[in-house]
Amino acid sequence: MITGERMAAVDENAAALGVTRKQLMESSGNAVARVVRRVVDPGARVAIVAGRGNNGGDAFVAARFLAEYDVTTLLLGRAETIGTAIARENWAALEAGEYDTREVTDSSAFSLPDADVIVDAMLGTGISGDLREPAATAARAIDEADATVVAVDVPSGFDADAGDHAENGVEADHVVTFHDEKPGMADLEAEVHVADIGIPAAAKRFVGPGDRRLARPDERGGRAFVIGGGPFTGAPALAAQAALRAGMDLSFVAAPASVTGEIQGYAPDLIVQPYESDVLTLEQVDDLVETAERYDDVVILGPGLGTAEETLEAARDFLDSYTGPAVVDADALSIVPEVETEATLVCTPNRTELVAMGGPETDVLRAATDEIEALAADLGHVVLAKGVDDVITDGERTRINRAGVPGLSVGGSGDTLAGIVAGLLEHADPFDAACAGAYVNGKAGERLAEEDGVGFLASDLLEAIPAALWGEDDE
16 A cells, blocks of 8 residues: 555656656556446447646546547646646647547536546545535536546545545546555445556665655754764764754754864854763753753754763663654664663664664675564664665665765764754654655765765765755756
């Protein structure tokens, strides 16, 4: 089963793999035509009611595969307002081929031709709520008609993410849904046909640009709260700056007073909060938890923290008490298996840290996906295992990130990754944030490697993050 939102991401990933949306539309339209041929014999009358998006484009393709039928295609709106290039191309093909096509520009004058089958292609996934004009009038006419109704992907008015169906939505007899069934379809009084349209398994298995789009914010928002530093100062500064580059409003670093000046010196954009002592201890935990909870911060726990026993004890105590979202990295990772916490964690171990958490010892992470998935299931947290290829899993879903270059082995790139994930965790599901964060960090490295080879630094990644997150991949 797959949601409409996730399906859109898979489509985008497939396009990045070379299977274009135009190819998928051709396969989708063919699948719709096959179901129509199952429902009625050649010579039957077919009315296609199409919207101006790709759902309508699928139906335009279907019309070409129904040459042995009497087909009329009704477009709700003017052809010049069709929303995508590939849908416009398929409408133009119908016109050039002298198929029976009609533009409906006035919903009050909407009239269905007599038909044995009506193809509902008005609204696809991504549309929810009650239908508005002209779709509302068309849906009413479709439901009142004495014809078999075949819906394209979802019946118009059906929410492919929540599984809800609008009160004035189309009541279909058959639904031709693509790639996989959508949530809630089992409750429809319709026969659901799942059509394989040629999406590669890799589009679901490997993280791609669709995953990035799912997680990236539309506007700035949120606060990062980095708890790190003491023995090391660069790591918390990199993580905090990366969170800003990923869209957060503010980035705070809580660190020992002895090093706050050094951390502040890395960037004036950071807000550094000192505490007394040379390392994190139990005495600071209550204040840190209170601050993070009060401001709904996304915490980054671990960069530069050190491995002193009193510090690890404080990290345990923090996670025991904290209930919000957190990225756990570096020195703090070893205590995660010992802690029962209400916090929502994304853990970002490298191969050595993964072993310390109880994970597999392996040089090739993608060869141990089952073991890493089992670890995440045992922990109850998302694990983003960092390697040549990253493995991201929540214990049920597992994806592999192939974006990246050898230069990302430079020290500090894991800190930028933690900051990116925290920035996305403000807006996205933890698993989606982890997948997209790994992809963006990798793409930032790829952009730098084009000019600097393996000579770039983690601090260089900071400036490359926005383009890797909001820009388009270079083809």
